[in-house]
Amino acid sequence: MGGEILRVESIEVFYGEFQALFGVSFHVNEGEIVALLGSNGAGKTTTLRTISGLLVPRRGRIVWKGSDITHVPAYKRVEMGISHVPEGRGIFPKLTVYENLRVAAYTKRAKEKFQESLEMVYDLFPRLRERRNQLAGTLSGGEQQMLAIARALVQRPTLLMMDEPSLGLAPKLAKEVIMLSRRLRDEYGLTILLVEQNVKQSLKVADRAYVLETGRIVLEGTPEELEKNPKIREAYLGI
Ligand SMILES: Nc1ncnc2c1ncn2[C@@H]1O[C@H](COP(=O)(O)OP(=O)(O)O)[C@@H](O)[C@H]1O
Ligand SMILES: [Mg+2]
Known part of the structure; x- marks a missing residue:
């Protein structure tokens, strides 16, 4: 530590x-x-x-x-x-899983590493890979929480x-x-x-x-x- x-x-x-x-x-x-x-x-x-x-x-x-x-x-x-997974998840229900991740990666560093980050979060949450083209609002509660966490992770905190x-x-x-x-x-x-x-x-x-x-x-x-x-x-x- x-x-x-x-x-x-x-x-x-x-x-x-x-x-x-x-x-x-x-x-x-x-x-x-x-x-x-x-x-x-x-x-x-x-x-x-x-x-x-x-x-x-x-x-x-x-x-x-x-x-x-x-x-x-x-x-x-x-x-x-410093990345924050907000209370209530803060995802965009009318964007797909992939689009939610892409808009979260808005900093220079996050954009540069986006392809690598995508692989990382899809490996961590295989459900998100399966559902990458699905609208976020149609995911289950648990999947939405995974997406909220993945959105913070692609910022490479x-x-x-x-x-x-x-x-x-x-x-x-x-x-x-x-x-x-x-x-x-x-x-x-x-x-x-x-x-x-x-x-x-x-x-x-x-x-x-x-x-x-x-x-x-x-x-x-x-x-x-x-x-x-x-x-x-x-x-x-x-x-
Ligand atoms: N936007 C706000 N306007 C006014 N009071 C608020 C607002 N957000 C939270 N509070 C008040 O601030 C206190 C702490 O809230 P909060 O930080 O949300 O607590 P917790 O996350 O531990 O449930 C509570 O009394 C809550 O009612
Ligand atoms: Mg709270």
């Missing part, structure tokens, strides 16, 4: 007058799988959108590989190696951020999508920031995890530490 590549420093993020994040701080090391956990409305999506550059914090900083990127536009962050990839999937598929984090890290060398409400499964794949509650990090640790925590057991694991 490498050194720190992402640092979120005391970010305070607002929607108009409504404050969603109250000084959230955490870091991700290169090659790690870090889970950001919490219930609905905790601020997980807001955190990812701030790292992506879709929201700008009122206070605090986002530091990427040692540089302050707090005010760098979103598309440049993609060029810098260093850090892949996934926002609730298991949402809306049947339990077995939900588990598989979360487990995919391991493959992406081990076989493709990615660093993963996984946002999930599915605490039980996420703790099985993560190296470290943070728990967000109403805009604040309330707990952090290794899965072993968190699984022993009485609060986590009661509130998130139902034990």
Whole structure:
């Protein structure tokens, strides 16, 4: 595992007058799988959108590989190696699988490597290869989530951020999508920031995890530490 590549420093993020994040701080090391956990409305999506550059914090900083990127536009962050699989997948239902991938690969590097990237994502998700000329809106929920992840992968990220990839999937598929984090890290060398409400499964794949509650990090640790925590057991694991 490498050194720190992402640092979120005391970010305070607002929607108009409504404050969603109250000084959230955490870091991700290169090659790690870090889970950001919490219930609905905790601020997980807001955190990812701030790292992506879709929201700008009122206070605090986002530091990427040692540089302050707090005010760098979103598309440049993609060029810098930060890709985001958005909540709700963000695919284009009326474009084919292939077209969805092609439009996602909009940076110079992604365009240059597109043929190679296509092979990579089609090998990773054979269903997408079979359905490459099918409209994305006609795919099953699980296939749409694979496509959403593939769209981020063709951008050739260093850090892949996934926002609730298991949402809306049947339990077995939900588990598989979360487990995919391991493959992406081990076989493709990615660093993963996984946002999930599915605490039980996420703790099985993560190296470290943070728990967000109403805009604040309330707990952090290794899965072993968190699984022993009485609060986590009661509130998130139902034990
Ligand atoms: N576009 C928005 N406008 C106003 N409030 C929002 C908006 N998006 C999210 N919020 C509020 O910010 C808080 C955090 O939301 P979010 O980051 O989506 O949480 P999570 O992803 O953990 O479910 C919630 O109280 C939510 O209602
Ligand atoms: Mg969310």
